[in-house]
Amino acid sequence: MQPVNCIRDCPEIFSAETNMTETFNPLKLENQLCFPLYVCAKEVIRRYKPFLDELDLTYTQYITMMALWEHRSLSIKGLGKILFLDSGTLTPVIKSLEKKGYVIRERSKDDERVVNVTLTEQGSSLYNEALQVPVKMSSCIELSAEEAGTLYSILHKLADNLTEEN
Amino acid sequence: MQPVNCIRDCPEIFSAETNMTETFNPLKLENQLCFPLYVCAKEVIRRYKPFLDELDLTYTQYITMMALWEHRSLSIKGLGKILFLDSGTLTPVIKSLEKKGYVIRERSKDDERVVNVTLTEQGSSLYNEALQVPVKMSSCIELSAEEAGTLYSILHKLADNLTEEN
DNA sequence: TTCTATTAGATTGTGTACAATTGAATTGTA
């Protein structure tokens, strides 16, 4: 990726408020904030792939399992709120997890519209193998503890800002 | 998104080197670094959509046009290096841009394997309308100048680290 | 209570992403 000279080279943030001096070009890739975000997300997920392949999970299936390891059972809607995914994405992901035997899907008796997704025994026990995934990933991301912490908190602030009140 | 308490709550970074005290759980979504990255990338791109719709561009087409506004003409391989995309993704994107009249595709005379993608007059002049996109986006991202700059440089460091050497 | 509005999830259609393969062109080497 390109080097960066100064803080105002982030057009989504600065183009409106900064005085546009000589050569500053808000449509250059190197001046974007979203583009490296998009590249990093893709590349980190690509680094997950070999480790997730060992569990026969995709990244989307992995984060779905994480939500279920924490909550045991969730509706499609509940999963969507946690993962920021809609039913168009989740329905096939969950059917795939069901086929692998990690979850079961069943209509709620209280409200027939609701589909509850629940971990099976096999899905629960996958947790122990999955514990190796973050361990292995940690060696792929060469950021200092401070940088990682800073990145973490800025991303959470940004995510809150972008996803609030839809 | 969930609140964060302390810097070690980033398992991809910390799980290998940190002493695992009592309840720290590396497989919780709130303890991931990749998950908010993935969510932010998706959500920022979603915010682009209404502005890009006005230009009849998708985000992938938009970054492709950015590369071409800067370089005028590039091979598929050249575009792939800049955008971190492979031919399987780029071929349909470029055919779509060709259909809209923004680029032309032609085999290189020097090397018939190479396809050069070149801006048309119409593609070039789209630049002027596209200048409004970063202006409009700047009001969607509520980060301070300092946070944006910090995010920018950490993401570039991470991208360099993830994409170096193929 | 009946009719309307809302909600949950599934489906459809479009557009990425990427791994793996293919085929044509070029390069490197014996």
Place this chain on the structure above:
DNA sequence: TACAATTCAATTGTACACAATCTAATAGAA
């Protein structure tokens, strides 16, 4: 110079991601 290896782009197959639509179920209001 042949011929094996490499390179470039296209194609194929799988898996998202989301907008828009659809259907069934539930809730709300007259």
